[in-house]
Amino acid sequence: MNPALCPVVCLGGANVDRKLRVAAPVRPGSSNPVSARETWGGVARNVAENLARCGVPVQMLTAVGQDAAGRALLDDAARCGIDTRAAEVVADALTGSYTAVLNPDGSLHVALAHMDLCEQLTPDWLARHAGRCRSAALVVADLNLPAATLAALVAAASDLGAPPLVLVAVSEAKMDRLPARLCGVRLLVLNRGELAAWAGTEVLADGVTRLKAAGVRDVVVTLGEAGLGHTTAEGELVWLAAPVVPPEAVIDVTGAGDALAAGLCHGLWAGAVDAQGWSPTCARALARAALTVQSAETVIPDTEPLPPVPL
Ligand SMILES: Nc1ncnc2c1ncn2[C@@H]1O[C@H](COP(=O)(O)OP(=O)(O)O)[C@@H](O)[C@H]1O
Numbered sequence: 001m002n003p004a005l006c007p008v009v010c011l012g013g014a015n016v017d018r019k020l021r022v023a024a025p026v027r028p029g030s031s032n033p034v035s036a037r038e039t040w041g042g043v044a045r046n047v048a049e050n051l052a053r054c055g056v057p058v059q060m061l062t063a064v065g066q067d068a069a070g071r072a073l074l075d076d077a078a079r080c081g082i083d084t085r086a087a088e089v090v091a092d093a094l095t096g097s098y099t100a101v102l103n104p105d106g107s108l109h110v111a112l113a114h115m116d117l118c119e120q121l122t123p124d125w126l127a128r129h130a131g132r133c134r135s136a137a138l139v140v141a142d143l144n145l146p147a148a149t150l151a152a153l154v155a156a157a158s159d160l161g162a163p164p165l166v167l168v169a170v171s172e173a174k175m176d177r178l179p180a181r182l183c184g185v186r187l188l189v190l191n192r193g194e195l196a197a198w199a200g201t202e203v204l205a206d207g208v209t210r211l212k213a214a215g216v217r218d219v220v221v222t223l224g225e226a227g228l229g230h231t232t233a234e235g236e237l238v239w240l241a242a243p244v245v246p247p248e249a250v251i252d253v254t255g256a257g258d259a260l261a262a263g264l265c266h267g268l269w270a271g272a273v274d275a276q277g278w279s280p281t282c283a284r285a286l287a288r289a290a291l292t293v294q295s296a297e298t299v300i301p302d303t304e305p306l307p308p309v310p311l
């Protein structure tokens, strides 16, 4: 594989994120002042933008509506350096949206997702893009994709010569889309709530053991400000702390998990994980996620590309 020539292909959600920042916890029956802003979102889109900002060639396979938001989203992605030529533009449909109500400290109060367009990303759609996925350096899919499409992706990832497949969770509610058999999945990234929802236990090590038994090669479970846990080739679970961000510096946590997932994909794509194991790549990804929580943007826009991954 020559990573410089092969793109990372990101499949899944792209939508409008609406952020409503409340001055105090919302109370029913009272008038709740908010300040509102919009950014682009969707896990696959966020991962793609993070990778593009790090200088990785990336192609996004998603669906947007044939509306002003859909056109603007694709234009913006193209400006970030993402190849959007194969994105679906669905006639007579509205681009998906996600509304986050944020506490004054930037933590998430409530999130409402409306991303029906991902239901258009069927196994037939995937089959039309099989060549693109097969010639990628890395395939990254979010769990906005329908269960049948995810199952087809995982099955294809088991083929000899297929590129590594990374799955990224999107919400506890969509964990039932994860295929039962995960052989061929190189990495699954999910937060502790998503792991508990899937495994039916709050005991993280037990949940990770079940994922490994389902066939996934490696798991990264994110733990908010506490950092993450990652599996190792020796079958251990290692905990890494996040850089300390003072509470007053946290502006918006939306997208931090996607920044982290992108950092992990960057290390896989560059060969750093194969050469060094997960820890150095995880440390770099934690640094990127910590910057994201200190920005109002879902993806930090103006960072230097990450320093080349030392091998
Ligand atoms: N307050 C914080 N300080 C530093 N890093 C943070 C903070 N909150 C989140 N992160 C980073 O973002 C990652 C993802 O956050 P988490 O809340 O676990 O997932 P998600 O955002 O997907 O729900 C964490 O693993 C951590 O690296």
Ligand SMILES: O=c1[nH]cc([C@@H]2O[C@H](COP(=O)(O)O)[C@@H](O)[C@H]2O)c(=O)[nH]1
Binding pocket: 013, 015, 016, 017, 040, 041, 042, 043, 044, 046, 097, 098, 113, 115, 144, 170, 171, 174, 253, 254, 255, 256, 257, 258, 259, 298
């Ligand atoms: O069911 C979903 N919920 C939320 C998202 C997206 O997740 C992002 C926030 O990710 P994180 O978990 O890293 O905060 C937002 O951009 C939002 O659009 C999504 O794709 N699908």
